[in-house]
Amino acid sequence: MSLIEHLRWRYATKKFNPTKKVGAGELEILKEAIRLAATSYGLQPFKVAVIDDALLKAELRKAAYNQSQISDCSHLFVFSHFTALNPQFIDDYIQLCAEKREQDHDLLKGYGNFMKTTLGNFNEQELHNWSSKQAYIGMTNLLMACAELRIDACPIEGFEAEKFNEILDLNPMDLSACVIVSIGYRASDDPDQFMKKVRLPKSDLFI
Numbered sequence: 001m002s003l004i005e006h007l008r009w010r011y012a013t014k015k016f017n018p019t020k021k022v023g024a025g026e027l028e029i030l031k032e033a034i035r036l037a038a039t040s041y042g043l044q045p046f047k048v049a050v051i052d053d054a055l056l057k058a059e060l061r062k063a064a065y066n067q068s069q070i071s072d073c074s075h076l077f078v079f080s081h082f083t084a085l086n087p088q089f090i091d092d093y094i095q096l097c098a099e100k101r102e103q104d105h106d107l108l109k110g111y112g113n114f115m116k117t118t119l120g121n122f123n124e125q126e127l128h129n130w131s132s133k134q135a136y137i138g139m140t141n142l143l144m145a146c147a148e149l150r151i152d153a154c155p156i157e158g159f160e161a162e163k164f165n166e167i168l169d170l171n172p173m174d175l176s177a178c179v180i181v182s183i184g185y186r187a188s189d190d191p192d193q194f195m196k197k198v199r200l201p202k203s204d205l206f207i
């Protein structure tokens with residue numbers, strides 16, 4: 001199957017079968033797809049919580065306008081972006097680059113300083129915009145990997161980030177929830193699976 005066929009297969013699942021669980025092996029593939037996402041400077045300024053605890057999902061559902069996908073899915077991926085950028089994080093990344101590529105750490109220091117200066121100039125909102133955009137790239141990789149594995153998924157922005165932050169205790173880690181993805185298997189009577197895709201024609205989308 002080609003990538004395009006996978007993308008045509010997938011849809012934003014509204015009703016999950018709550019009894020069907022995604023297996024541990026497949027979960028690892030999905031995590032790897034997120035890990036391999038391209039990000040600005042390669043910094044990956046986000047974290048992902050993978051939640052399958054029923055009570056926790058039920059609590060989060062209340063903070064997501066009661067959307068059933070939150071509690072009926074197999075696993076809930078909560079993408080949280082950095083709300084602060086500790087210079088140590090960049091130092092650690094440079095160290096990782098040096099180790100992985102067997103490069104001289106001192107040669108990479110200039111690149112680290114460049115990132116520190118550029119990102120250090122961001123105000124709170126700019127950092128929020130930049131780091132949450134990176135999280136969305138991870139989300140897209142997750143959606144594509146799910147489609148390839150024939151795992152259903154629903155990307156969700158309809159939730160109260162502050163409540164999620166509180167429930168998951170994200171703020172003390174300088175994180176804030178920005179987008180979530182419910183994954184699992186569709187209910188056989190989810191009407192959305194039978195709906196035609198609605199997309200702009202290429203002539204409108206491309207200029």
Ligand SMILES: Cc1cc2nc3c(=O)[nH]c(=O)nc-3n(C[C@H](O)[C@H](O)[C@H](O)COP(=O)(O)O)c2cc1C
Nearest residue numbers: 010011012013014067154155156157158159179197
């Ligand atoms: C960032 C993002 C946020 C979304 N938020 C929600 C949501 O809160 N609830 C929901 O049911 N669907 C949500 N969707 C699903 C979209 O409505 C859906 O992807 C779009 O209508 C295209 O349909 P398709 O994904 O089935 O092709 C979201 C999609 C994206 C990419």
